Amino acid sequence: MFDFFAQLFSAEGFPPRWQCGDWSSFHGWLYIVSDLGVWSAYTAIPAALAYFVWRKRAVPFRGVFLLFIAFIMACGLTHLLDAVMFWWPGYRLLGLVELITAVVSWATVVVLVPMVPRALALRTPEELEREIEARRKVESELQRANEDLERRVAQRTAELEEANATLVRERTRFETTLASIGDAVIATDTSGHVTFANPVAETLTGWSVAEMVGQPLNSVFEIVHEQTRQPAENPAYRALSEGAIVGLANYTVLIDKEGVERPIDDSAAPIRGDDGRILGVVLTFRDVTLQRSSERLLVESEEKFRTMADSIPQLAWMTEPDGFIVWYNQRWYDYTGTTFEEMKGWRWRAVHDPDHVERVVASWKAAIARGEPWEDTFPLRRHDGAMRWHLSRAVPVRHEGGEIAGWFGTNTDITERLEMEETLKEEDRRKNLFLSTLAHELRNPLATISNALQLWPMVQDDKAEMQQLRTMAERQLQQLVRLIDDLLEVSRITRGKIEVRPQPTDLRAIVTDVIATLRRSIESHDHLLHVELPESPVIVNADVTRMTQVFTNLLNNADKYTPSRGEITIRLEQAEGRVLLSVRDNGLGIPKGMLTKIFEMFQQVDSSPERSQGGLGIGLTLARELVDMHGGTIEAKSEGPGTGSEFVVTLPALAATADAESRPTEEPTAAEGALPRLRVLVVDDVQASAKTLGKILEKIGQDVAVVTEPAAAIEHVRQHHPDVVFLDIAMPGMNGYDVARCIRADAADLQPVIVALTGYGQEEDRQAAYDAGFNRHMTKPANITALKQLLSSLSSPKTPPPQSKDVP
Numbered sequence: 001m002f003d004f005f006a007q008l009f010s011a012e013g014f015p016p017r018w019q020c021g022d023w024s025s026f027h028g029w030l031y032i033v034s035d036l037g038v039w040s041a042y043t044a045i046p047a048a049l050a051y052f053v054w055r056k057r058a059v060p061f062r063g064v065f066l067l068f069i070a071f072i073m074a075c076g077l078t079h080l081l082d083a084v085m086f087w088w089p090g091y092r093l094l095g096l097v098e099l100i101t102a103v104v105s106w107a108t109v110v111v112l113v114p115m116v117p118r119a120l121a122l123r124t125p126e127e128l129e130r131e132i133e134a135r136r137k138v139e140s141e142l143q144r145a146n147e148d149l150e151r152r153v154a155q156r157t158a159e160l161e162e163a164n165a166t167l168v169r170e171r172t173r174f175e176t177t178l179a180s181i182g183d184a185v186i187a188t189d190t191s192g193h194v195t196f197a198n199p200v201a202e203t204l205t206g207w208s209v210a211e212m213v214g215q216p217l218n219s220v221f222e223i224v225h226e227q228t229r230q231p232a233e234n235p236a237y238r239a240l241s242e243g244a245i246v247g248l249a250n251y252t253v254l255i256d257k258e259g260v261e262r263p264i265d266d267s268a269a270p271i272r273g274d275d276g277r278i279l280g281v282v283l284t285f286r287d288v289t290l291q292r293s294s295e296r297l298l299v300e301s302e303e304k305f306r307t308m309a310d311s312i313p314q315l316a317w318m319t320e321p322d323g324f325i326v327w328y329n330q331r332w333y334d335y336t337g338t339t340f341e342e343m344k345g346w347r348w349r350a351v352h353d354p355d356h357v358e359r360v361v362a363s364w365k366a367a368i369a370r371g372e373p374w375e376d377t378f379p380l381r382r383h384d385g386a387m388r389w390h391l392s393r394a395v396p397v398r399h400e401g402g403e404i405a406g407w408f409g410t411n412t413d414i415t416e417r418l419e420m421e422e423t424l425k426e427e428d429r430r431k432n433l434f435l436s437t438l439a440h441e442l443r444n445p446l447a448t449i450s451n452a453l454q455l456w457p458m459v460q461d462d463k464a465e466m467q468q469l470r471t472m473a474e475r476q477l478q479q480l481v482r483l484i485d486d487l488l489e490v491s492r493i494t495r496g497k498i499e500v501r502p503q504p505t506d507l508r509a510i511v512t513d514v515i516a517t518l519r520r521s522i523e524s525h526d527h528l529l530h531v532e533l534p535e536s537p538v539i540v541n542a543d544v545t546r547m548t549q550v551f552t553n554l555l556n557n558a559d560k561y562t563p564s565r566g567e568i569t570i571r572l573e574q575a576e577g578r579v580l581l582s583v584r585d586n587g588l589g590i591p592k593g594m595l596t597k598i599f600e601m602f603q604q605v606d607s608s609p610e611r612s613q614g615g616l617g618i619g620l621t622l623a624r625e626l627v628d629m630h631g632g633t634i635e636a637k638s639e640g641p642g643t644g645s646e647f648v649v650t651l652p653a654l655a656a657t658a659d660a661e662s663r664p665t666e667e668p669t670a671a672e673g674a675l676p677r678l679r680v681l682v683v684d685d686v687q688a689s690a691k692t693l694g695k696i697l698e699k700i701g702q703d704v705a706v707v708t709e710p711a712a713a714i715e716h717v718r719q720h721h722p723d724v725v726f727l728d729i730a731m732p733g734m735n736g737y738d739v740a741r742c743i744r745a746d747a748a749d750l751q752p753v754i755v756a757l758t759g760y761g762q763e764e765d766r767q768a769a770y771d772a773g774f775n776r777h778m779t780k781p782a783n784i785t786a787l788k789q790l791l792s793s794l795s796s797p798k799t800p801p802p803q804s805k806d807v808p
Contacts, residue, residue, distance in 0.1 A: 014089035028086060035083035042076025064115055067108040074101035117290075182286070187271065188236060189280045192217045204264070204287055206257030221283065226251035226263060236283040239268035243278055254285065263292045314410040315380075315390070317348075318397075321404045323368045332411075337383025353379040353387055364394075371396055371404055380411060388415040446480070449473045477781065487618065500543040500629050504654055507538045507547070507579060511572055514551045522559050522568065530569040538574050539654040546626045550634075553619040554583040554647050561645075562587030579653045584646035590638035598636060599624045627651070675701055675791050678723040681752070682706045683713040683739065685731040693726060693757070693782055700788060710734035714742050722752050724794065726782075729758040729769070737772035744773035753794060757782060 018028060046069035053065045078101055081094045184201035188194055194212045197220075202208055207220045223232045232253075235246040246268045254264045266285035270278045309316050309329040316329040324345050333339065336351045343350075349357050356378040367374030374394040379387040394409030452469040459465040515531065522529055540547075558568045562585040569584045590598065599620050620636075627634045632651035638644065680702045684690035687708055694706040705720065707713050710731055717725065725743070729736035740754050753776065756769040761779040769777050776790065 009090060009093055011089045011091075014091050016087050016089050017085040018087070032083045032086055035079040039076040039080040039083070042072050042079065046070075046072045046076075061115055061118075064108070064111055067104065067111055071101070071104045071108050074104050077101075183284045184286065186212070186217065186221060186236075186283045187280055188217050188240075188283070190240065190278060192237060192240065192281075194220060195280060201285075204254060204256065204262065204285070206260070217283070220257075221285075222255045223252050223264070223266070224255065226253045235266055235268035236281045239270050239281045240278065243270050245269040263288050312410075314412045316408070316410050319394075319407040319409070321368075321406055323364060323407065326406075335382055336380070351381045353381070367394070368407070374407075374409070377414070388413055389418055390414060446476075449476050481781070500546050500626070502541040502543050502630065504539055505542045505544055505547070507540050507542070507572060507581065507651075508533050510542075510544060510547050510551060511570065511581070514548060514555055515570070517552070518555055518559060521556075525559060525562070526565045527559065527562060528565075528567045530567065532569070532571040532573075534573060538572055538579055540579050540630075540651045541654055542630055542651070547630070550623045550626050550649065551581070551583075553623045554649070557619065557647075558583050558585040558587065558645075561585070574653050577653050579651045581649045581651075582646055584644065586644035588645075589641045589643040590636060590645045591641060592638075595636045595638060599634070675788060676794060677701055677703065678791060678794065679703045679720065680705070681713065681716055681720075681722040681725045683710070683725060683731075683736075684708065684728040684757070686728075689728075689780075696782070696784060696787065697726075700784070700791070702791070710736075710739045713739055717743050717752060718746065724791070725752045725754045726757045727754055727774070729756060729760055729765075737768060740769075740773040755790065 017023070049065055049069050049072075053059055053062055053069075059065065074097065077097050078094065081090060081097060084090065085094070181198070182200065184204045185196070185198045186194055186201050187196035194215050194217060197205075197207075197209045197212045199209075201212070205212070205220050207215075212220045217236055218234060221234065221236075223234065224230060225232045239246045252264055252266055253261050255261050264285045265288050266283065268281055268283045271280045271282055273279050306329075310331065312329070313331070315332040315335055317325050317332060318327040319325045325348060326344065328340065328343060332343070336343070338351065346361075349361065352360060360376055360378050363376050364374060373396070374392075376392050377389060378392065380390050381387055390411040391414045392409060392411045394407045396404045397406045397408055399405050452473040455469055456466065459469065511531075511533065515529070519529075555568075555570070562568060567586050569582075571580075571582045571584070573580050620634075624634050627649055630651055632649060635648045635650075637646040637648065680697050682690050682694045682697070682704060684693070685708050690706045690708055694704045697704045705716060705722065707716055710733060713725070713727070716722070727736045727739060731739075736756060736758065743751065743754065754774045755776040755778060756766075756774045757778045757780060758765070758769075759780045766777045778786065778790075
């Protein structure tokens with residue numbers, strides 16, 4: 001860094017300016033004094049500006065003032081260094097200062113040019129009034145001075161002819177006018193030499209009036225074509241030669257004395273005497289830099305607008321104030337497959353739906369008449385002939401004075417939105433219907449159970465009647481459990497939580513078991529059942545439990561929707577690598593339009609309150625999903641209401657194997673006989689549930705303790721060491737998971753078997769129970785048969801906990 005500054009301030013290699021050339025003492029000191037004078041002035045001016053900016057805090061564009069201060073000071077410094085060069089030739093420093101001066105100068109230009117419009121906009125009415133008043137005073141003073149001058153001229157030229165005095169006054173007035181106008185003016189004689197120029201011409205050409213006068217016009221007014229860069233024809237010479245006015249030329253660039261270029265508009269006219277003879281020519285021109293910039297910005301703005309308008313997803317258009325369309329965006333043409341000639345004006349009606357076009361035209365004309373924004377919805381024909389619904393809007397575009405200059409409108413395709421709205425309405429209707437149906441289906445069995453409980457005390461002496469009430473209540477309870485299980489199954493499927501475990505299975509065994517299960521209901525309706533099963537095994541890769549659900553749903557529907565003394569036919573056959581299982585009845589039948597919809601969630605053929613068959617409308621949805629998970633299909637067939645229906649399940653067939661000749665046996669259970677007597681703890685915060693379960697367990701020979709508090713359950717296990725704990729999950733204060741963890745945290749080697757007995761039956765609920773230390777998982781209500789199977793599986797009291805598994 002030191003070397004750099006040492007080199008910068010070094011004068012090595014350069015002689016002092018006194019030694020350069022033949023300087024006389026007079027010329028040298030004249031140069032020095034002039035430079036120092038300029039430097040002192042260039043130092044005083046920025047000092048005054050700086051003082052002004054410092055004192056006038058609210059001065060606008062302070063940055064420009066600071067740039068001007070820096071620019072003038074830099075210029076002054078170059079003059080100071082020029083004077084110093086006579087003794088100390090610091091040309092390196094001078095070069096750096098001049099570079100800084102150039103940078104500051106151009107920075108001032110860059111900041112100043114875009115600032116001009118903003119500065120012009122700062123003029124306030126008060127300032128304008130003051131300026132006008134000042135101009136009036138100046139004009140008044142100028143007028144008085146002019147009159148005084150005219151009087152003195154008249155006195156001094158009294159001997160001249162009156163005609164000459166009049167000519168002088170007219171020339172003076174002419175020159176004053178030309179000097180005051182905003183356009184540049186240059187006048188020439190008949191030979192094309194400059195005789196007059198106003199100050200604006202000085203500014204634009206870079207030549208002073210003194211320099212221009214007497215020069216050929218082409219020397220001071222050099223013009224080229226803006227695009228071709230070739231010399232342009234001078235309108236003044238043409239006006240001289242043709243003796244006529246030459247209008248404004250376009251795309252002309254004026255090159256000034258310093259080579260700076262600026263676009264101009266120019267024109268010329270001959271100057272004639274009283275006798276009509278051409279005395280010369282007057283050339284007028286103006287700087288159109290801002291105008292050209294505005295034109296470019298306008299073109300760019302139009303291009304941006306068109307790009308944006310063609311990019312938006314809507315169809316867009318613009319009209320005259322009377323609604324006559326004069327522009328469409330590209331999407332309109334792409335959508336309609338038309339051209340502007342086919343669509344301009346009011347021809348857009350050709351792509352409107354005939355059923356709507358009169359209404360749309362009337363609505364649009366009414367909006368135009370009112371001058372208010374317009375909105376309407378109607379179909380428009382696409383290029384392929386399809387009618388799609390559009391939401392159309394238009395707003396008036398107004399001048400500054402408020403008059404409507406035109407309209408801008410768009411058409412937004414809302415076909416999918418309308419379809420989605422209809423779908424959502426249908427889904428909402430089905431949801432409401434489902435909730436209504438669910439309430440009905442839950443209340444029916446609850447009403448039966450309630451009635452049975454109310455009748456129970458009245459028939460205590462009639463054991464047969466009590467048994468009948470008990471059987472009736474059990475049947476309705478099973479119906480409630482089936483409803484809840486179906487809902488949970490559908491929930492698992494929709495969330496992808498259900499899992500199938502396929503294995504080679506003889507489908508005949510599943511069909512036989514389902515028929516046996518539902519035979520009593522079928523016979524109670526006096527239905528005639530036809531079963532057609534092949535002699536040889538029909539092997540499929542299936543989850544026995546899930547496939548049993550599918551066939552149970554189909555056969556139960558056939559039983560339920562067939563009037564008494566109907567016929568039901570079950571056919572199982574195998575052909576071409578596929579297995580077909582069909583259930584056909586001669587019952588109520590299905591309308592053609594419902595054959596696919598009945599597999600949708602909560603969908604029923606008859607959803608009226610008067611229906612008698614019941615159900616939630618989820619059985620077939622469940623069946624379809626389960627069949628699909630097995631790689632098969634399910635199809636509904638019917639000729640219509642009253643003609644019966646047929647459901648056909650198609651599954652991929654497997655080759656028969658010895659292991660799959662019959663349905664896989666269930667997991668072996670403990671041999672029938674007396675249950676082991678175990679110490680059992682029941683934990684449930686609902687006292688009624690805890691006590692009734694405890695009573696059931698006592699009746700089947702168990703030693704039972706019942707608690708309803710989680711803390712009491714933990715303490716009971718520590719003190720009494722039960723063999724089995726039936727533990728609820730949802731309890732206040734501490735849930736069943738936390739209770740199980742506390743029990744498992746005990747250091748005892750032998751711990752109880754902990755069974756989750758809860759209303760939470762989802763797969764994640766089971767997994768959460770196993771993760772917390774439960775051995776088994778049962779869903780409420782507890783089935784006495786399942787309880788016996790569970791207790792039988794425990795070989796002896798106080799054994800280590802068996803492997804976790806679900807209990808049905």
